[in-house]
Amino acid sequence: MNPIAIILLFPLLGFILNGVFGHKLPKLVSSSLGALMILLSFVTAISQWSQIAFDINGSISWEAYTFFNLDGLLFRASFALDRLSIWMTLIITGIGTLIHLYSMSYMDHDKNPAKFFSYLNFFVFNMLLLVLGSNFLMMFFGWEGVGLCSYLLIGFWYQNASFGAAARKAFVMNRIGDLGLLLGMFLIVKNFGSLEYNEVLPAIAEGSTSNVVITSIAILLFIGAMGKSAQIPLFTWLPDAMAGPTPVSALIHAATMVTAGIYLVVRCQAMYSLAPMAQELILWVGLATALLGALIGLRQNDIKKVLAYSTVSQLGFMFVALGVGAYTTALFHVTTHAFFKALLFLGAGSVIHGVQDRQDIATMGGLKKMMPITYITFLVGTLAISGFPLLSGFFSKDEILANVFHHNIIAYVVLVFAALLTATYMFRLLFLTFHGEFRGTDYKLSDVHESNWKMTLPLIILAILSVLGGALNLPHYLMHQEGFLASWLKPTFLIFEHAEHSDLATEIGLISVAVFVFLFGWFYSRNKYISKSESPESGSEGIAKVLANKFYIDEIYNKLIVRPIEFFGDVLFALFDTLLLYGITFSINPILRFTGRLNRKIQNGNIEYYLIYMVGAIALLLGLNLFFA
Amino acid sequence: MLSIFHSLEISHYIYLSTVLFSIGLFGVLFRRNAIILLMCIELMLNAVNLLLAAFTEYMGDMQANGQMFVFFIMVVAAAEAAVGLAIIVMVYRNTRKTDVSFLDQLKD
Amino acid sequence: MELLIFLPLVLALVSALGSKWNRWIILVFALSGLLILTGNFNVLAAAIQEKSSFQTIVDYPWLGDAVHFRLGIDGITLFLLLLTNILIPVISLSIKTDKRPALIPLMLFMQAGLNGVFMAQDGLLFYLFWELAMIPIYFMTLLYSERDSYTTTIRFFVYTFVGSLAMLASLIYLGTKSVNGSFAYSDLYNVQLTLTESIWVGAGFLLAFAVKIPLFPFHVWQPNTYTYAPAQGSMLLSGIMLKMGLYGLMRWYFPMASESIDFYQPIIMILAVIGVVYGAIIAIRQDDMKRLIAYSSLSHVGLIAAGLFALNKSGFDGALLQMFVHGINVVGLFIAVNIIERNFGSRNLNELGGIAKSNRLFAVLFFMVVIGSVAAPLTNGFPGEFLLLKSVFDYNTTSAVFAGLTIIFCAVYMFRMYQFSMLGECNSDTEDKTIPVSELIPLFVVAFFVVSIGLFPQWYMDLFQNSTTSLLQIISNAKGVLS
């Protein structure tokens, strides 16, 4: 059996088994089944590593069947495990395993963990479909599939109507992006007659395709990426998606699914490298998102919402990297972000668990004594994301900044500011949650407890990864050669990736800026929040209010898009469909009635009249026959 | 045929029966008394009968197909008269009228 | 194969004799069509062969030489016959015989008519079956509508009948022009028309089909009929009947009035796309589940019509596949609504909620149908919608963008429906009430198709692809321009 099939099979099997029999199994069995399947998938993927590593162009491909066939235009269910997809696969299954393990404990008190694990497995399956598919169609399958799973998991506690609304919002916003992706695919088929990566991308790389086509395709695909990766203007679903269970937020809305957009762009590196206009668009959209997410994150009091906006912002960082053509860097940041953001989310989950399902940091504080492991790991995550030197986030973010610096100085300044905000809000979160005095009113500090090993073990592992993750792609100035990831990915890029290597002085300058940013964030938050005994500001006035209300973007969307559509729906239904169309069509009614009344004079039911008509008609017909035959 | 009638032409019978038929038809259209209507129908049938007999003679048909038809028409007419009168009697019993204009229940 | 028409007729008569039938006997009755279909293996195998044209399988002289009782089959017909004869048993399973005894004979009668429509290879025969298939629906709405049965039926009748008459006029006109006044399919499409003639003839066909499909401004009869008709009537109407209109476009309009295609193409395309968006926007705001499905159906079918009018391979293939899929899905939705209404006494979204809590299996099955309609990948809605949108895209990019809005709106209203009926808080009506599993059987069949078509569309497409190719060939030959 093809290894790709095996990798895909395990999560699918987990989904089916848990979905069909799960509710009859004991909780422990069903949940460990779910975790085991992902682990097996992970192990399978690792076992294929060497296969790919030894051969520069090595990849394993698997053609399952023809999905459909249009007069020889084949749409195949085919898969490939190449350097890029195995990287993603390892992230997905690796972090997936940890999060499954974590969920075993986290979902223990839920009524229906089997359902949860079957959804989660199905998500992993779809995510793997997305990265393993060797054509745009399979990728789209996974793309929509993860959206669906995201819908299911956000709305997992389905009895809460607002969770359901959040789930639907996520799905619909994703669908807007999907439409762009779909149209992009149609354009690809129209111009290249195929959806296979290894047919389309080389054709693009040849450079004979017109620039308009490539740019349009690139922008359309990017619209898809915007939806999935929560970029402006399609980002508002992601914070709402925090309605789902925390492991879901960690896996789907931080580590894997939301990075699908980055994967897409990296996969289509050849296309984007030849479409500078699209790149520029990506750069500025990413930049705006990074800034906006960070700004809003400053004034959120829900522990998960802060992390959600942080994710939005970090995704913006990644797109900025893509926008300046630093594909490896973007993927590097995807990787490190997967580590530390999963860590942060799981840590947040642990906190939420510890304080009995509360999420408002205004009611926390001083938890570090009660939850030491969670605190330390959370601290590591915060340091990593804020760019503490030599931690993973430091390297990846620094690389992005360096690349942007060479590309556009204004963008660089803005991005540095966003990074500064990142450090600020992350330390604000950390200090408000773990430091200072306990601010809870309706529960006692002594009720807070550390989570069990199933939850802390993933935290520890992820913390270690967050610390060491930078080693995956050490910068040029340290090693005087390309980082591991860069050389690993090099064969998959059809167009040579132009890597900027600045001289030592610039590099030191950039690093010192980064360190300064980190320190500023730390100091600012420390002074402001570390010893706060009262609740943090709720943002009641001025700019703070705007930030706390997320720039009113949801309200604006509501007013500008949702309401008009609903209004149109009502108007079209009541006025147009019912009154007008019905009216026009059945205004024939009076006319018919009138002629009917005339008719009734003739058709009066009296046989005598009928007889006269009959005779007259017979005479007429005979006469006609006679005189005109 | 008697020899004195050798100058008779088929068209004369045609005209005669057409006139008879039309008179019967006029009666059907004009009169309201159901019994008279029936009588007019009988008249029309007889007009047809006459023509059939005339044509039998005209064709010199030894099978006498035309006359056979006359027989059958008479049979049908007799049956029709019987049933028709029975209906009239019944209607009269219910409505005390034999006026057909009263029977306009076809309306709905 | 003529058994496919006559056996249901006989069975309809038989079933009309008794009033209380065991549901399994009814199922056997309803399955007869499918059995005959699969039994005629040779014919079917021939129908899906390479270059299979619309080959005659039954031919009796009927009304003189001009009109024959002539049935034909090819992949397209076969596929739609499959749809009809699969859906009829599914629908029959959802009938409660004790309350509505006339439904079964009417349904079987309709089955005969539908099978006839798809197989008819003679203009007048097609018209005959077309009307024959409608008659039972009139009675269903008249007898069993929950409200305004008379008005609903009359409106439905007037609408469809005006359309049908227009088609009859077109057919007769073609008949008078053809060789020896023959109404044979091949004779009719060989008739050479001038552009003006063709536009008029085409208008006749289009009116009939547009009303039946229904296309955007001709849909006025549809929402009320779907809403007030008995559930089975709505299933038959939306699941199978409206495919008659689409089939008619494909099989009859395009080849017969091919000269007018260029004239009508942009018009219909715009109407279809308007219908897609229009139906979807209205569906978003409906609270009555059946009405919501009615408008969603308007939206979906508009896309199919648009795909057909794009006149390319992917449009035809996608349209056929989507006809099947839409039939399956919409019947599934109506069955689900029917189950909800029967068990919880309402189908108004404001009065429902939380059904999923104590009806896990039903929730899963219903959800599968919903995501099938939403066209999520790996469900049956996706391949068809993909092909259709692709065909529209190949025809015109802007249309594709607007038609593509359906994938967004569809998610909005479908999930809204699911959310407010199945999820959320329970209310007093839905608390702790479980649906008997026996009622879910038809949904299992639907779910099977949702998954199997979603995973392996090519299995299904193999049935008709050769035929769509040759049909497109005929059309482009008739047009004189290769499309």
Add this chain to the structure above:
Amino acid sequence: MGVFSNLPLPFLILSFLTILGALYVVTSKNPVHSVLALILTFFTISAHYVLLNAQFLAIVNLMVYAGAIMVLFLFVLMLLNLNKESEPIKSNLWGIAAAISAGLLLVVITAAFQTAGIAVMKSNAEGIGLVKNLGRVLMTEYLVPFELTGILFVSAMVGAVLLGKRDKNDIVKSEEI
């Protein structure tokens, strides 16, 4: 007399009587008079049959029509007590309409027959209308229809009886009256 000049006098007289009788049937206001006029008409038609070599028909016509059917009519008239001029008179307009319709048909049919060639009757077929000949034809070629007429008669009879039978309700009603 123009057209009629070369016609044999008996035919003319008979035809005249026939038409006169028919007209009286239609126009008479007293139904009994109508019946009597119709009987006259039937007599003259029977005479025509004799002229047309249809001797048996002539007899049967007298017996069945003039004898049986018309008596039945009279019977009913008497039974229902309708011998008075009870019929509401229709308007002139109605008469004109009826006359036009019937006249139109007359004109059209006459015109239609105009095209038929004027031919003298053959007379080589002696004994067509005799019982012997008719009986043979009836019992050979027309046997099946002949049998069917029997059934027709039976059913007509049954029908008439059923229709004529009074319901219990009717009895009550008529007793009230």
